[in-house]
Amino acid sequence: RSVAGIRKARRLAQTMVDLVLEDETLMLGLSTIRDYDDYTYTHSVNVALLSMSLGRRIxxxxxxxxxLAICGMFHDLGKVEVPKDIITKPDMLDTGEWEHIRRHPLIGVHRVLRLHASRDMRSRVVMGPFGHHLNYDLSGYPRLHFTETLTLFVKILRIADTYxxxxxxxxxxxxxxSPDEALRMMWERVxxxxxxILLKTFINMMGLYPVGTxxxxxxxxxxxxxxYPSESERTxxxxxxxxxxxxxxxxxxEMLNxxxxxxxxGSYERQIVKCLHPSVLGIQPSQFFLKEAS
Structure with a gap:
């Protein structure tokens, strides 16, 4: 069975680990996110991985x-100052709660600037927290008072964070x-x-049917x-x-190509009829990936 995708993910993750271990301040900052909320921690790592993958693709x-990986890992650092009952609330947020959420990018910026790290390191990390909720048309939050285009890193993080x-x-x-539903929803807002260009590249990278579908x-x-064993067969x-x-x-x-x-x-041996959401089948895709990797 091929586990090439898992091996690639491991190499990518190792690169991230090396980055954090090189700087104790970054390691402690990431630990703060982990201690606050498991979802935010996992999400931060995922955003870093997806961002690095897209960055590599371009x-x-x-x-x-x-x-880019460092920006991804710390993009949600500001959420550690948002009350946890807001982050985990099972219902729609009210106006006051949304205001708490909308402040987390600037809170993240302030926390990054207080890190006991070099000025160069802080300047590299700060764009993650600041820009990941800014849209391509400059809407979103925090509200901007300039009309310049967003940086490449911010545009990449916006895609990875949403997905x-x-x-x-x-x-x-x-x-x-499901992955394919998410990509369709995002394309509606391209x-x-x-x-x-970045979203087209991201969709091509993920494939018509993303891993986990x-x-x-x-x-x-x-x-x-x-x-996707073949780059020429992304469908x-x-x-x-x-x-x-x-x-x-x-x-x-068994694995099937x-x-x-x-x-x-000369025709394909099997045709795809439709996508199904894993929850309909009562499964978690991650359990199968972990089993194949072991």
Whole structure:
């Protein structure tokens, strides 16, 4: 079974770990986020990973990728001063609670500036907290009093932050959005909230059916998108077939490349019928990825 995607993720994560371990201040700052809220910590790491992946896709240098990762890891630092009952509230926020939320970018900036780190390091980190809720058309928050374009890092973080937030389980909505649903929702706001070129690149990077999507095939089989072995076949992923474990749950079976063709007809051996949300099947995609990686 191919676990190339997992190995790539591990290398990417190791780069992030190395960055933090090189600077004790960054490590302590990240620990603050972790101690405050598990979701915010996990989300911050995910945003850093997604941002680095997108940055790599557009050809950023190693140095810029490292800076981008740091911005991603600390983009939500300001939330540690937002009351936790607001962050975890299962209902819609009222006006006062929204004001608390809308202040977290500037709170994050102030906390970064108070870090016992070099001036250069603080200047690299600060754009993450400040800009991740600013839109491509300069709307969003905090409110800006200038009309210059956003930096490349801010535009990348905006995409990564939204995608991970949409696909994560949150207390205030009945379920998360599937990866393909999230990308469709984001595309509806292209040119308003997101840079068109960067979002196109992000969607191409994630694939038509992003990793973690569950597909129903014309054979009646279910497949969990695991990887895209070929860059030229971004509509035909490699999937882990899901089968009944005999106890009312699903388990992973064999890996299947949906780009495989019938040798006689030249047509694809299996066709994709539709996407299914993992919650409909009662599964968490992460459990299968971790099992394959072990």
């Amino acid at each position: 050809g950023l240098s190693q140095s810029f990728l490292e800076q 991970d937030a949409l696909t994560a389980e949150r207390a205030y909505r009945p379920r998360s959005f 040119g308003v909230e997101y840079d068109p 569950v597909l129903k095939l014309d054979s009646g089989e279910l497949g969990l998108v695991f990887d 035909r992923p490699q999937v882990l077939l899901l089968v009944d474990d005999g106890q009312g749950s699903l388990k992973g079976s 949906l780009a495989d063709r019938d040798q006689k007809t």
